[in-house]
Amino acid sequence: MIETRELSVVLGRRQVLSEVSLTVARGEWLAVIGPNGAGKSTLLRAIMGLVPRAGSVLFDGAPLDRPRERARRVAFAPQTPALPADMTVFDYALLGRTPYIPYLGRESRRDRDVIASVLDRLDLTELAGRRVENLSGGERQRVVLARALAQEAPVLLLDEPTTALDLGHQQQVLELLDRLRLGDGLTVVTTLHDLSLAGQYADRLLLVADGRAVASGKPVQVLTEELVGRHFEAHVKIEPGPDGRPVVHLVRGR
Numbered sequence: 001m002i003e004t005r006e007l008s009v010v011l012g013r014r015q016v017l018s019e020v021s022l023t024v025a026r027g028e029w030l031a032v033i034g035p036n037g038a039g040k041s042t043l044l045r046a047i048m049g050l051v052p053r054a055g056s057v058l059f060d061g062a063p064l065d066r067p068r069e070r071a072r073r074v075a076f077a078p079q080t081p082a083l084p085a086d087m088t089v090f091d092y093a094l095l096g097r098t099p100y101i102p103y104l105g106r107e108s109r110r111d112r113d114v115i116a117s118v119l120d121r122l123d124l125t126e127l128a129g130r131r132v133e134n135l136s137g138g139e140r141q142r143v144v145l146a147r148a149l150a151q152e153a154p155v156l157l158l159d160e161p162t163t164a165l166d167l168g169h170q171q172q173v174l175e176l177l178d179r180l181r182l183g184d185g186l187t188v189v190t191t192l193h194d195l196s197l198a199g200q201y202a203d204r205l206l207l208v209a210d211g212r213a214v215a216s217g218k219p220v221q222v223l224t225e226e227l228v229g230r231h232f233e234a235h236v237k238i239e240p241g242p243d244g245r246p247v248v249h250l251v252r253g254r
Ligand SMILES: Nc1ncnc2c1ncn2[C@@H]1O[C@H](COP(=O)(O)OP(=O)(O)OP(=O)(O)O)[C@@H](O)[C@H]1O
Pocket: 011, 012, 013, 014, 016, 034, 035, 036, 037, 038, 039, 040, 041, 042, 043
């Protein structure tokens, strides 16, 4: 479904991403993890063609170069997008329907129904008429996600979709993504800082450090005390959680 081959990015004079190759199958969830500044966001932006890149990106074996075509196939929720002033939550989410609305045309009944359903699933119905600039951090994050889900694209690329969310909303968003990929076969790629959450929800993890893919595999293969300790420079204890997947604990220093 998504394949990158030796994807590299230079920003300014810095090599920010170096020859990252990955494959994500239909219906699979890949979590990209790594320390601050490792290149995780840049990897997603490079897949979207938002930064100059070397190497190739294929969706179902083909490059998707035309923006409207790509928008129907891939939805991207950046980490901290600039939200327009003077726009309601409903209208902002409606931007996700742009690839389906004819030039100079208006949204259809179905477009409005899709938005209503997405807002409902993200607990945003009561905020539909509010202006986006007045929302709290967690509300904004869910609105950005709503716009991405409204695209109804088979591939979702989400940069840190849960950082600003309280525990209940984190679970709501992650469970929603899980249902979408298991039920509708969506392919999900997220960056996630919470390693335990990454290990709990993703099928596979890709550990990026210093712009390179340094490990990838099932959560239990990547979330090891040795790999996490070395690349995050953290002292951690990793144990199997209730479902057998690894849970990462910080060890308090003395
Ligand atoms: N325009 C730019 N010019 C030079 N360096 C840049 C530019 N944009 C980003 N970088 C650098 O690229 C590196 C990777 O950034 P990126 O945002 O991809 O990291 P990240 O892994 O997502 O980090 P975080 O966990 O902090 O969000 C960082 O060191 C950043 O400072």
